[in-house]
Amino acid sequence: MEDHKKTYLWNAIGLAILTVIEVWVIGLGLPRMGLIALLLSITVTKIMLVALVYMHLRYETKTLRRLIALPIPLALYFLWGVMYDLAYSWTM
């Protein structure tokens, strides 16, 4: 592996800035759904930064990345299943 010290440092600074932005936007009085979409977008960006840079997924083989990405659609499928059940319980 190469020395990525600068990348790691800039990644930490980027994550810290995004955290400050997250806390800042909740006080802006944005519409509820817009705020949720914005916060989730920032969160996904932060998660990707940690996974790609700190967990070195960016430097891993395609096979390993696919193996790790595979359960994500499965989790979304489970989420859909839960939501379906929730909608059912509301109508009862």
Added chain:
Amino acid sequence: MDQAIPMNKSFFGKATTGKLGMWLFIVMDGLTFGAIIIGGLGLRISTETWPIAGSVLNVPLTAFNTFLLICSSFTMVMALNSILKDDQNGLIKYLAFTIAGGVMFLGIQVWEYSHFIMGGEHLGNLLAAVGIPGDQFLPTTGIYGSVFYVTTMFHGLHVLSGVIYLSVILSMALKQKFSADNYDRVEIAGLFWHFIDLVWILVFTIIYLI
């Protein structure tokens, strides 16, 4: 100086089987966290009383805790970076910083819990403003309390496990068990620590900000 651990590695592609094992554990643990978070969201949608961000929970303090975990992720990856250059002192220093970050995170979480459990007039006023009776915020304080404590406590237990895990790695580093050719265990421990950071990023947004 003790002998370095012999290289008995087997590989899956470019990754060692140990690393692959940790990734599989992370995926499984991620699904467990997913179930807890999705369950919490489901309960939230079906509950009428749900305080808005910052009305009960201390957002600035928790944002600082998030910052601590980000810093500890940086020091963890720097520990790996150090051993890749055979820098034993760097490895020990950065591992110690990472553990200190984890301990501070847990200390703040315990302080937050104790503040909620002991309660008081100020907390009672905050709770009353969002329609929750009483002057304590406990795991039994409605669905909101249950979701908050289950999610943050499950994550906190992971941080505690990570601190213990990294302490073992640090004790091995102090005996100079790692080198530029033998860093697999440091990398695997790092994966677990970064995963804890990654999950907290999601928990912070879902529980504290939304």
